Amino acid sequence: MTATVIHLVRHGQASWGKREYDNLSPLGMRQGAILGEAMTARGVRPDLLVTGSMRRHEQTAQAAAVAAGWTLEATPDPGFAEFDHMGVIAAHKPAYRSMVLMKADLARTFHPRVAFHDMFLSAMDRWTRGEHPGDYIESFEAFCARVDGALERLTTAVPDGGTAVVVTSAGVISRICARLLSGPTDTWIAVNKVLVNTGVTTLELADHGLGDGHGLRLVTLNDHAHLSEGHAELVTRR
Structure with missing residues (x-):
């Protein structure tokens, strides 16, 4: 049976230091488009495109979708919002x-x-x-519970053997990875520090329903080959 695939994407570079931080910078828009092109080249055709509720999430998803030629509408889920x-x-x-x-x-x-x-x-x-x-x-405990709930909703919504692309933030992706790795809070902080803008973390779900994490496994973490091959200036972490 083909595994269900979930690609967790960190948003493109936001407008760090600006009054309106929650907007992609020009570089962030470029990162989103490059991501979309790379996903198309890899044959990624999502059945679901989900974003957190931040503007930078929506802008990244839109830039990637246009470049990739995806026609499906992005579905916002506030559970995937950053802290x-x-x-x-x-x-x-x-x-x-x-x-x-x-x-x-x-x-x-x-x-x-x-x-x-x-x-x-x-x-x-x-x-x-x-x-x-x-x-x-929002306490850290409440944040973790919110992210866990969003992931559970996603695993229920994506069809068996299908693909979901979720555009979210580093804190959310780090929480999911720390949970799947059964790591302490230090694991969350360590992963959070290294995630690259538009880096892709891929999960596979063999069976629907999270439960204690059974069936959901971490396959790749922070894949950003689409940025790093000869374009070091594209690799950012803000």
Whole structure:
């Protein structure tokens, strides 16, 4: 029996540092189109095209679908939305509710990308420990439950032997991978750090219904050969 295939795609590069972060940058649009071309070349013809509820998810799916020649409509599922990363940062450093102040603080380190990375890891560590759930709109436990529910809905909706493409975010993909690998929270953080924009993580489902994960297995993680072959400038992680 042919396995059901689920391709989890991280969205293209968003507009990092801009007022409207939740929009693809020009590079992000290009990444989406290259992804679509590569999927068509591999013979991927989805029966379902699903997105999270972010604009960057929808834009990536649209760019890929146009380039691939897919005609099916994308179905949004808020369960595949990313966690509120700015809320997580603000709970860790309340002054950083102001993007201007955060940028100024990071700039004073003379290594703003490194400083942001270190600060963000600390913020995520605080969130995932679950010691201050009242500080967050969505606790880490609630986020995990939401993603698990979205994946279960997907496995029920995709036809036997069919293919689903889901455009979502790094936190969602990392949660799914950590669950399938039976890894601790550290696994979620480790996977989250390395996922590339429009990287593809592929799952196979031999039997419908998640249960304890039976039948669902991780086949590839963060495949971005469509970007890295002679185009290193296309490989981004924001």
